[in-house]
């Protein structure tokens with residue numbers, strides 16, 4: 001069968017598809033396909049499946065351009081780039097890659113938390129600029145992470161793994177908010193279930209791990225930033241639009257909060273005006289799952305979903321559409 005892959009991905013997944021005898025076309029563009037390029041690519045052949053990315057907007061128009069495709073396998077755990085109602089209407093299966101990236105994203109979250117608290121980026125720029133004139137008792141003072149309070153918003157796979165590292169590795173206290181309460185987790189890790197407001201008011205670090213949904217868009221806004229301690233840091237490795245980015249820039253400028261570390265942005269790849277000029281922010285370009293190990297597993301997982309769908313089976317990671 002014919003499969004279109006919208007960007008070069010680690011070879012393991014492609015090999016799996018080829019080993020099953022499928023014909024695989026991979027976009028040769030070194031970058032994100034524009035909408036026009038994407039639609040034109042899908043018109044090349046009557047594709048049976050599409051392996052797509054979070055940068056591809058998938059909606060009715062796309063499904064109509066390639067009506068032969070039974071499945072769109074998203075190369076991500078999040079699927080906010082896909083209009084699920086349109087997929088349901090067109091009878092197209094949607095799959096994602098949950099679980100395989102949990103550890104990596106949790107590690108990246110901790111890397112950001114430690115980096116902003118210990119001013120790693122600032123210190124790196126300072127040292128490389130030749131400004132290091134000798135040890136100084138007041139030079140580049142940061143904050144400890146250990147023994148502080150971490151607020152988790154969204155205690156799912158990634159959020160709970162971040163909480164695990166916080167408790168086990170850094171003796172932190174964990175407060176969390178989620179639409180579902182997890183009493184077993186609370187017992188095991190001494191975590192406390194709170195409202196969003198209580199999490200924001202009580203935490204030294206707040207880390208966001210909810211999916212992007214209509215109800216989580218701008219979950220962090222002006223009012224909620226004001227609830228945070230002036231000494232607190234905000235970490236976002238989830239999805240950019242969950243934070244009102246322009247408001248965050250203001251809060252960082254005004255020292256409403258002490259700092260932020262972001263892997264995701266509201267209008268990627270664009271950044272809110274003023275964000276890059278701030279010293280109290282660390283920015284990474286949506287790479288929280290970007291390790292060789294994890295990206296390879298994601299490619300295999302996406303391929304397995306396609307293989308199952310094309311064999312008439314229910315793919316292991318099908319997204320349930322209500």
Ligand code: NAD
Nearest residue numbers: 078154155156157158159178179209210211237238288289
């Ligand atoms: P998950 O589904 O296991 O966890 C999400 C949690 O959020 C669940 O516990 C759910 O109950 C909770 N939740 C849902 N709606 C909520 C709401 N309105 N208020 C409060 N809690 C709510 O997902 P996961 O695997 O932990 O991934 C979380 C998100 O991280 C993904 O949706 C994705 O957007 C993002 N992500 C980003 C990267 C990256 O590269 N930066 C990589 C992987 C995942």
